[in-house]
Amino acid sequence: MVSKVGPAGTTAVSAEMPAEHALLGLLALDERQPPEGGGRREGSHGYDLARRFGDGQPLGDVLRLEPGMLYHHLKKIERAGWAAVEANDSAPAGRRGSSRPPRRSYRLTAAGEAELWRWLGEPVTHTRELRLEFLVKLYFARRLAPERAARLVAEQRAILDRLTASLTAQRLALDAAPAPDDGGQAPTPPDADDRHFLRQVLDLRLIQTAAAANWLDRVAPSPPPMAVDSASGSDSR
Amino acid sequence: MVSKVGPAGTTAVSAEMPAEHALLGLLALDERQPPEGGGRREGSHGYDLARRFGDGQPLGDVLRLEPGMLYHHLKKIERAGWAAVEANDSAPAGRRGSSRPPRRSYRLTAAGEAELWRWLGEPVTHTRELRLEFLVKLYFARRLAPERAARLVAEQRAILDRLTASLTAQRLALDAAPAPDDGGQAPTPPDADDRHFLRQVLDLRLIQTAAAANWLDRVAPSPPPMAVDSASGSDSR
DNA sequence: AACTCCATGTAATGCGTTACATGATTCT
DNA sequence: AGAATCATGTAACGCATTACATGGAGTT
Numbered sequence: 165m166v167s168k169v170g171p172a173g174t175t176a177v178s179a180e181m182p183a184e185h186a187l188l189g190l191l192a193l194d195e196r197q198p199p200e201g202g203g204r205r206e207g208s209h210g211y212d213l214a215r216r217f218g219d220g221q222p223l224g225d226v227l228r229l230e231p232g233m234l235y236h237h238l239k240k241i242e243r244a245g246w247a248a249v250e251a252n253d254s255a256p257a258g259r260r261g262s263s264r265p266p267r268r269s270y271r272l273t274a275a276g277e278a279e280l281w282r283w284l285g286e287p288v289t290h291t292r293e294l295r296l297e298f299l300v301k302l303y304f305a306r307r308l309a310p311e312r313a314a315r316l317v318a319e320q321r322a323i324l325d326r327l328t329a330s331l332t333a334q335r336l337a338l339d340a341a342p343a344p345d346d347g348g349q350a351p352t353p354p355d356a357d358d359r360h361f362l363r364q365v366l367d368l369r370l371i372q373t374a375a376a377a378n379w380l381d382r383v384a385p386s387p388p389p390m391a392v393d394s395a396s397g398s399d400s401r
Numbered sequence: 402m403v404s405k406v407g408p409a410g411t412t413a414v415s416a417e418m419p420a421e422h423a424l425l426g427l428l429a430l431d432e433r434q435p436p437e438g439g440g441r442r443e444g445s446h447g448y449d450l451a452r453r454f455g456d457g458q459p460l461g462d463v464l465r466l467e468p469g470m471l472y473h474h475l476k477k478i479e480r481a482g483w484a485a486v487e488a489n490d491s492a493p494a495g496r497r498g499s500s501r502p503p504r505r506s507y508r509l510t511a512a513g514e515a516e517l518w519r520w521l522g523e524p525v526t527h528t529r530e531l532r533l534e535f536l537v538k539l540y541f542a543r544r545l546a547p548e549r550a551a552r553l554v555a556e557q558r559a560i561l562d563r564l565t566a567s568l569t570a571q572r573l574a575l576d577a578a579p580a581p582d583d584g585g586q587a588p589t590p591p592d593a594d595d596r597h598f599l600r601q602v603l604d605l606r607l608i609q610t611a612a613a614a615n616w617l618d619r620v621a622p623s624p625p626p627m628a629v630d631s632a633s634g635s636d637s638r
Numbered sequence: 639a640a641c642t643c644c645a646t647g648t649a650a651t652g653c654g655t656t657a658c659a660t661g662a663t664t665c666t
Numbered sequence: 667a668g669a670a671t672c673a674t675g676t677a678a679c680g681c682a683t684t685a686c687a688t689g690g691a692g693t694t
Contacts, residue, residue, distance in 0.1 A: 179681090211645045222595045225602060233682065235647060263689045265646035295529065295605065303598055358459045361540055365463060368532065368616050375612035379605050416653090448673045470654065472675060500661045502674035 180283070182297040183229055184237050184246075188280040189304035190216060191247060191272045196308070208250075209267040210235050226299045238270065246276030280304075284312060287320035291327065291369070294320075294376055302383070317384050324377045331373065335366045417520075419534040420466055421474050421483075425517040426541035427453060428484060428509045433545070445487075446504040447472050463536045475507065483513030517541075521549060524557035528564065528606070531557075531613055539620070554621050561614045568610065572603045 194208045206212070210231070215221070217229040229237075241247045250271040272280070284305050288298045298320060305313035338359060354362065431445045443449070447468070452458070454466040466474075478484045487508040509517070521542050525535045535557060542550035575596060591599065 181681095209645080210647090211643095214645095220591075222591065222598050222602075225599065230683075231645090232647080232684075235645095236681090239647095264644060264691095265688085267645070292529065292532065295609070299602060299605070302601070306598070307594065354457075354459065357544065361459050361543070362462065364539070364620055365459075365536060367619070368536070368613070371612045371616045372532070372609060375608045376605070379608045382604070383601055446673080447675090448671095451673095467655070468673090469656075469675080472673095473653090476675095501663090501672060502660085504673070 180288075180293075180297060182227060182300050183233065184241055185280065185283045186217075186223065186227055186229075186300050186304070187213060187234075187237055187241060188246060188272065188276055188283075189300070189308070191270055192277065192280055192308055193304070195272065207269075208271065209269045210238055211267075213238075223300070223303065226303070227296060238268075241276070242270070244275075244279075245273060246279055247272055284308070284316065287316060287323050289323065291324075291373055291376060314384065317380055321377065321380050321384075324373055324380065328370065328373050328377070331366055331370050335363070335370065338362055338366065417525075417530075417534060418474075419464060419537050420470065421478055422517065422520045423454075423460065423464055423466075423537050423541070424450060424471075424474055424478060425483060425509065425513055425520075426537070426545070428507055429514065429517055429541070429545055432509065444506075445508065446506045447475055448504075450475075460537070460540065463540070464533060475505075478513070479507070481512075481516075482510060483516055484509055521545070522553065524553060524560050526560065528561075528610055528613060551621070554617055558614060558617045558621075561610055561617065565607065565610050565614070568603055568607045572600070572607065575599055575603065 190213055191208055214229070214231050214234050217224045217227065217234070238247075242249070247270040249268050251269045252266050284301055288294060288301075301316060302313065305316050427450055428445055451466070451468050451471050454461045454464065454471070475484075479486070484507040486505045488506045489503050521538055525531060525538075538553060539550065542553050
């Protein structure tokens with residue numbers, strides 16, 4: 165089952181799958197951090213990864229992931245060649261005759277790292293994806309490569325601008341042309357009620373997009389406040 | 402999330418299913434409108450309903466519905482007792498030896514009407530549902546009972562206010578208490594980076610909620626502009 | 639004695655998407 | 667001649683949700 169074609173499965177890269185990529189991100193973070201005791205790296209097995217999607221955790225606030233789905237995604241990542249089991253610790257920390265299943269610790273492959281960076285570099289195309297997928301990208305971009313985070317924000321900003329322009333054009337066209345002459349045939353010219361509704365739809369999209377752009381502008385420059393406890397720090401520009 | 406029971410499939414009222422309710426709404430609209438030729442009511446069979454979710458149509462702009470899913474939903478609605486097949490026209494408009502399947506024209510049952518009104522009266526609880534589910538509710542409320550639409554908007558507005566209050570409280574708590582004494586144990590007190598991220602998450606939610614509230618205030622009072630062609634009409638407030 | 643933690647999953651069910659089947663009539 | 671319209675669906679597939687299974691170790 166390499167090429168996911170099938171009569172119905174056109175699973176191309178269209179679906180972006182934020183959960184899988186969040187897992188890739190966690191694996192990348194784990195490889196950055198030596199366990200500071202000098203010994204081997206802990207974590208990066210399912211149960212430990214699951215904790216980071218828990219209740220008080222920052223990622224868990226944005227993306228909920230139940231254990232069942234998490235293990236499912238890990239298997240998918242493995243099948244895709246993006247990660248591999250590095251150590252099959254049959255005896256977690258000294259217990260040997262255990263009935264508990266062995267830990268499966270994952271490590272990113274080269275392909276997995278490439279995929280992660282590709283994903284981190286791409287802004288999202290729909291406004292509704294900001295609240296989940298973009299926030300997750302931002303989370304990992306900041307921690308793995310802050311200079312990339314700035315670019316991601318800028319590109320996302322550009323996409324929102326393009327969206328705003330398109331919505332504004334539609335909005336103007338609606339007001340300008342109730343039935344403007346119409347050389348051929350409009351595919352059912354909308355009546356007054358319908359135009360009223362379409363105006364409201366466009367207005368909602370416009371205002372939500374503008375709000376997101378506004379937020380992005382405030383997100384853009386400031387890195388975390390320098391590890392000093394002063395909470396003021398609104399710096400240059 | 403009303404009653405989710407059962408080991409896996411319980412289908413309670415938890416998922417709100419906007420597509421099904423949009424279909425109920427269309428059936429209700431069809432019953433309002435006598436076919437104006439004096440004869441029998443047309444429409445209200447699958448193929449005709451599907452057209453209203455098409456490309457230039459106002460509903461289609463908000464909620465996309467492919468024929469496959471549409472027929473599936475109609476079956477579900479029938480099983481739920483919300484609609485029944487009223488006429489099984491084997492010969493659509495005079496053609497008799499047809500190989501084409503007979504039209505199945507649906508009509509709302511009493512239970513279906515009750516369900517529709519219940520749904521139309523309930524605002525949505527999550528901001529992400531505004532763009533799809535709430536807009537659909539608004540569409541039908543305006544056309545079926547404008548006085549109800551005003552109440553729906555008001556209640557939705559109240560929910561957004563409550564949400565804003567909750568988010569603001571969380572936001573303040575974040576800034577106030579990095580680790581404020583902590584009598585028991587905080588479940589992993591967040592570090593500076595995590596707090597920075599959580600601030601951004603809350604800020605996005607706040608600004609999106611505020612934008613939605615703003616939009617709702619503009620949506621609220623004005624009915625469609627009186628059937629006069631003057632396009633100025635920015636009235637009170 | 640009862641509960642939670644660890645650590646992996648599976649089973650059952652439903653939802654959503656896309657493609658395809660049928661076959662006469664009507665438009666281009 | 668070729669395409670679209672009408673009018674119903676089914677088939678195949680993948681994603682998401684929820685509950686449950688296992689069984690020893692430590693905690694209350």
